[in-house]
Amino acid sequence: MEETRRTLGLFSVLCVSLICINLSFSPVYAFYGRRQLRFNPDGRFKILQVSDMHYGNGKESQCADVSPAELSYCSDLNTTAFLQRTIASEKPDLIVFSGDNVYGICETKDAAKTMNMAFAPAIESGIPWVAILGNHDQESDMTRETLMKYIVTLPNTLSQVNPLDAWRYQIDGFGNYNLQIEGPFGSPLFLKSVLNLYLLDGGDYTKLDGFVYNYDWVKTSQQNWYEHTSKWLEFEYKRWPFPQNSTAAGLVYLHIPVPEFSLFNKSTEMTGVRQEKTCSPPINSGFFTKLVERGEVKGVFSGHDHINDFCGELHGINLCYAGGAGYHGYGKVGWARRARIVEAQLEKTIYGRWGAVDTIKTWKRLDDENHSLIDTQLLWSKNTIALVLYHNIDH
Amino acid sequence: MEETRRTLGLFSVLCVSLICINLSFSPVYAFYGRRQLRFNPDGRFKILQVSDMHYGNGKESQCADVSPAELSYCSDLNTTAFLQRTIASEKPDLIVFSGDNVYGICETKDAAKTMNMAFAPAIESGIPWVAILGNHDQESDMTRETLMKYIVTLPNTLSQVNPLDAWRYQIDGFGNYNLQIEGPFGSPLFLKSVLNLYLLDGGDYTKLDGFVYNYDWVKTSQQNWYEHTSKWLEFEYKRWPFPQNSTAAGLVYLHIPVPEFSLFNKSTEMTGVRQEKTCSPPINSGFFTKLVERGEVKGVFSGHDHINDFCGELHGINLCYAGGAGYHGYGKVGWARRARIVEAQLEKTIYGRWGAVDTIKTWKRLDDENHSLIDTQLLWSKNTIALVLYHNIDH
Numbered sequence: 001m002e003e004t005r006r007t008l009g010l011f012s013v014l015c016v017s018l019i020c021i022n023l024s025f026s027p028v029y030a031f032y033g034r035r036q037l038r039f040n041p042d043g044r045f046k047i048l049q050v051s052d053m054h055y056g057n058g059k060e061s062q063c064a065d066v067s068p069a070e071l072s073y074c075s076d077l078n079t080t081a082f083l084q085r086t087i088a089s090e091k092p093d094l095i096v097f098s099g100d101n102v103y104g105i106c107e108t109k110d111a112a113k114t115m116n117m118a119f120a121p122a123i124e125s126g127i128p129w130v131a132i133l134g135n136h137d138q139e140s141d142m143t144r145e146t147l148m149k150y151i152v153t154l155p156n157t158l159s160q161v162n163p164l165d166a167w168r169y170q171i172d173g174f175g176n177y178n179l180q181i182e183g184p185f186g187s188p189l190f191l192k193s194v195l196n197l198y199l200l201d202g203g204d205y206t207k208l209d210g211f212v213y214n215y216d217w218v219k220t221s222q223q224n225w226y227e228h229t230s231k232w233l234e235f236e237y238k239r240w241p242f243p244q245n246s247t248a249a250g251l252v253y254l255h256i257p258v259p260e261f262s263l264f265n266k267s268t269e270m271t272g273v274r275q276e277k278t279c280s281p282p283i284n285s286g287f288f289t290k291l292v293e294r295g296e297v298k299g300v301f302s303g304h305d306h307i308n309d310f311c312g313e314l315h316g317i318n319l320c321y322a323g324g325a326g327y328h329g330y331g332k333v334g335w336a337r338r339a340r341i342v343e344a345q346l347e348k349t350i351y352g353r354w355g356a357v358d359t360i361k362t363w364k365r366l367d368d369e370n371h372s373l374i375d376t377q378l379l380w381s382k383n384t385i386a387l388v389l390y391h392n393i394d395h
Numbered sequence: 396m397e398e399t400r401r402t403l404g405l406f407s408v409l410c411v412s413l414i415c416i417n418l419s420f421s422p423v424y425a426f427y428g429r430r431q432l433r434f435n436p437d438g439r440f441k442i443l444q445v446s447d448m449h450y451g452n453g454k455e456s457q458c459a460d461v462s463p464a465e466l467s468y469c470s471d472l473n474t475t476a477f478l479q480r481t482i483a484s485e486k487p488d489l490i491v492f493s494g495d496n497v498y499g500i501c502e503t504k505d506a507a508k509t510m511n512m513a514f515a516p517a518i519e520s521g522i523p524w525v526a527i528l529g530n531h532d533q534e535s536d537m538t539r540e541t542l543m544k545y546i547v548t549l550p551n552t553l554s555q556v557n558p559l560d561a562w563r564y565q566i567d568g569f570g571n572y573n574l575q576i577e578g579p580f581g582s583p584l585f586l587k588s589v590l591n592l593y594l595l596d597g598g599d600y601t602k603l604d605g606f607v608y609n610y611d612w613v614k615t616s617q618q619n620w621y622e623h624t625s626k627w628l629e630f631e632y633k634r635w636p637f638p639q640n641s642t643a644a645g646l647v648y649l650h651i652p653v654p655e656f657s658l659f660n661k662s663t664e665m666t667g668v669r670q671e672k673t674c675s676p677p678i679n680s681g682f683f684t685k686l687v688e689r690g691e692v693k694g695v696f697s698g699h700d701h702i703n704d705f706c707g708e709l710h711g712i713n714l715c716y717a718g719g720a721g722y723h724g725y726g727k728v729g730w731a732r733r734a735r736i737v738e739a740q741l742e743k744t745i746y747g748r749w750g751a752v753d754t755i756k757t758w759k760r761l762d763d764e765n766h767s768l769i770d771t772q773l774l775w776s777k778n779t780i781a782l783v784l785y786h787n788i789d790h
Contacts, residue, residue: 208687208710220622220688223681227615259679283710284654285688286618286681292603293615293680315603315678 036158037094037128037181038190043346043354045181045195048092049253050339051303051322052134053079054103054329055118063327067334076117078327079337082367083121086339089371094158094179095122098303099134099202099255103328111142112150123155130159132175134255134304135204135215144201148174163225172219173201178229183346187354188242195249195344195357196233196296198226202256202304208282215256217281223290230294249357249380250297251342257302259284261319264312271377272310272321272364275332279305291317298360298380301340307332309340309364311377318379323364336366347382358382431553432489432523432576433585438741438749440576440590443487444648445734446698446717447529448474449498449724450513458722462729471512473722474732477762478516481734484766489553489574490517493698494529494597494650498723506537507545518550525554527570529650529699530599530610539596543569558620567614568596573624578741582749583637590644590739590752591628591691593621597651597699603677610651612676618685625689644752644775645692646737652697654679656714659707666772667705667716667759670727674700686712693755693775696735702727704735704759706772713774718759731761742777753777 039045055061055076063074087095102114122129131151138144148161160177163169179197183189203216230250237248262278264270291297292315299311299318306324313319323338324331331337340362347358363376434440450456450471458469482490497509517524526546533539543556555572574592578584598611625645632643657673659665686692687710694706694713701719708714718733719726726732735757742753758771 217684220618220685223615224619283684283687284679284681285684286679289612289678289680290615292678 037179039181039184039194039346039354040093041184043184044343046090046092046341046343048086048090048095048339048341049098049301049322050083050095050325051098052100052306052324052329053097053118053326054100054136055079055114055326056103056328057114058117061328064329065331065333066327074327076328079325080121082325082337085371086365087121087125087127090341090365092127092341095127095129096253097129097131098253098301098322099132100136100303100329101131101134102137102140109140111140111147115150119154126156128156128158130157130179130199132199132253132255133201138204144174169221169225171221171225173203173222175199175201176222176225180233184354189355192237192242193233193248194346195251198250198252200252200254202254206281214282215279217283217285218254218258218287219285223287227290227294230296234296244356246356247296249344249360252291252297252300254300254302256280256304257319257321258288258300260288260314261302263314264310270310270312271375273308274310275307276305288317299342301342306330307335309338311362311379320362336368338364338366340364356382432574434576434579434589434741434749435488436579438579439738441485441487441736441738443481443485443490443734443736444493444696444717445478445490445720446493447495447701447719447724448492448513448721449495449531450474450509450721451498451723452509453512456723459724460726460728461722469722471723474720475516477720477732480766481760482516482520482522485736485760487522487736490522490524491648492524492526493648493696493717494527495531495698495724496526496529497532497535504535506535506542510545514549521551523551523553525552525574525594527594527648527650528596533599539569564616564620566616566620568598568617570594570596571617571620575628579749584750587632587637588628588643589741590646593645593647595647595649597649601676609677610674612678612680613649613653613682614680618682622685622689625691629691639751641751642691644739644755647686647692647695649695649697651675651699652714652716653683653695655683655709656697658709659705665705665707666770668703669705670702671700683712694737701725702730704733706757706774715757731763733759733761735759751777
């Protein structure tokens with residue numbers, strides 16, 4: 001009896017220790033958002049990015065930069081129709097609204113009503129969707145905080161106001177979160193995140209030198225959160241069971257482009273077009289370099305500059321614009337509104353089951369007559385060989 | 396007796412608690428380097444920055460970029476003489492050697508011997524001195540780690556290999572440390588650091604895209620260390636006794652300039668000259684933006700580009716080159732070798748005692764016939780009024 005009690009006692013101590021160890025290794029944040037997204041049985045996961053809808057008052061909103069013939073009938077409903085059409089053609093597994101979803105200033109008096117209209121095609125499709133904020137969303141009757149708090153209550157969304165451990169980082173902004181996409185059912189990686197999405201609030205405007213207004217940057221607090229989350233996910237990916245020997249692939253969605261987008265100017269360096277300058281923050285907060293240091297993220301997907309839609313690769317990371325999807329925001333006459341699709345494909349392991357992410361491809365869908373699919377490109381492949389170059393340095 | 400024991404017990408618990416609280420608030424790092432530097436009784440503290448000595452084999456080293464007449468007799472000894480002359484004129488309170496102190500490649504076979512010669516004028520002066528590394532220091536028979544480990548053993552130096560809490564940040568490089576300069580004896584701030592120096596290892600070369608060699612950047616780990624140290628110092632500055640309502644001023648010394656140095660191109664934007672392009676890291680790790688976010692640092696002092704010696708102000712932070720001090724490194728014929736002096740002056744409080752830093756000035760000393768003192772400028776004043784500017788933003 002005494003021995004049984006002692007064994008039980010020892011067992012309890014062991015259990016409590018294991019729970020403690022597990023808790024210390026597994027902060028709640030790492031599980032928040034898990035088991036909600038999963039690769040398909042065919043080893044694919046497709047993301048539709050819709051940027052800069054600039055939704056206004058629906059039927060009453062006038063379109064910007066369309067031909068005089070279109071102007072007579074064009075409204076936000078054209079944005080809705082484009083979204084419905086693209087969802088029907090692409091059948092994505094996730095829809096990401098990457099900011100400037102609603103266009104507040106002097107237009108929208110009821111942001112909730114506008115968001116209901118703007119996100120309706122995604123909600124009705126039954127496909128999981130998420131949204132982050134741009135620099136314009138807060139311009140009507142909701143703050144950035146209340147906007148995100150409203151968005152998370154909408155049907156089928158996986159959006160989050162902020163990570164559960166936001167207090168640890170005193171995180172700036174609203175709508176910073178991580179989505180983890182697990183391997184298909186039946187694959188060894190069905191309990192691991194094989195593709196990590198980081199959605200960040202790029203803020204709106206910032207004050208420098210007292211009163212200078214300019215675009216905001218990804219703050220230290222957000223970068224700290226990214227770094228810790230990414231390190232935790234790497235630890236999880238590499239640990240028992242089915243430990244992996246590399247890091248899972250990652251993608252970042254962020255409304256305002258990081259300053260490195262501005263480095264692409266020659267058409268030979270990019271797939272897609274630049275038709276306006278990059279309007280990024282006036283100073284570089286090093287988020288891109290942090291991504292290079294971590295080596296996990298393969299693409300940063302932004303909006304903001306509606307008539308740029310290129311992807312360019314810098315130090316192993318693709319910087320991609322979505323191109324504007326909304327008719328109420330500025331555009332270019334004769335240059336169709338568009339949306340970007342990203343598709344990740346898993347590799348077949350030697351046992352014939354799905355393994356890690358093998359390739360990431362991207363293309364765009366245009367809202368033209370043929371609903372054209374353009375600029376298909378391989379963004380990243382697991383087996384890419386690094387360039388060999390040397391620089392001479394004297395300083 | 397029982398009561399005495401109980402009281403003693405309670406007292407011990409109280410003491411242990413107080414020690415615990417104090418330890419938790421006062422990590423050892425915050426005290427490392429303290430009580431070693433102090434403002435003078437006249438409320439001043441003067442720092443002499445000597446950059447890019449590129450010291451070789453003393454008398455045997457040939458000078459670069461001097462006139463044919465000088466070439467016949469010029470050697471590292473001219474660098475030594477310039478240093479002795481400047482120390483004698485300026486009588487600084489601290490000497491900072493900001494990297495590329497020794498020039499390894501194909502020249503120096505014994506780095507310890509070279510460093511003994513290079514730092515000799517500072518050691519002999521009895522003035523506290525510190526050194527950080529440039530991108531060339533490790534090119535002979537010592538690694539960056541052994542170089543710093545040797546430097547800290549030399550007389551009168553306050554250099555450190557790395558902060559005591561380096562393990563917390565898994566800090567990159569060697570020679571990252573903080574110096575705290577306290578108020579003068581007798582002033583209310585005699586136990587507080589009123590000027591914080593951050594000396595950072597800017598690294599040497601880095602690999603990007605597999606094998607591309609280029610200059611290194613201030614890593615996330617170093618930025619995390621800076622942020623935590625700076626926040627701790629702010630907490631200390633604002634706490635009892637004599638709590639201050641602002642942050643103490645800070646200065647950064649770093650060999651390779653941050654990329655923002657390259658933004659200064661017009662002579663109207665700077666004091667001093669640009670005669671070559673800024674050779675900073677190929678990507679921006681956001682250290683400058685972190686300094687803007689913290690709002691503590693008033694100047695970043697670099698070397699590396701020997702024939703630039705300007706100071707330019709960006710978002711409240713001065714980016715200053717020292718200009719090359721060494722004759723063995725490249726220079727420009729007819730453009731004297733030089734060194735930068737920074738002087739902080741405390742303000743008089745209403746009680747007639749020394750308070751916080753009021754102004755920070757800088758100038759340069761040239762190794763010309765008259766030992767000219769040029770480009771004296773006010774870098775920062777406590778009472779500067781911010782600019783008022785507005786930008787129009789459409790995106």
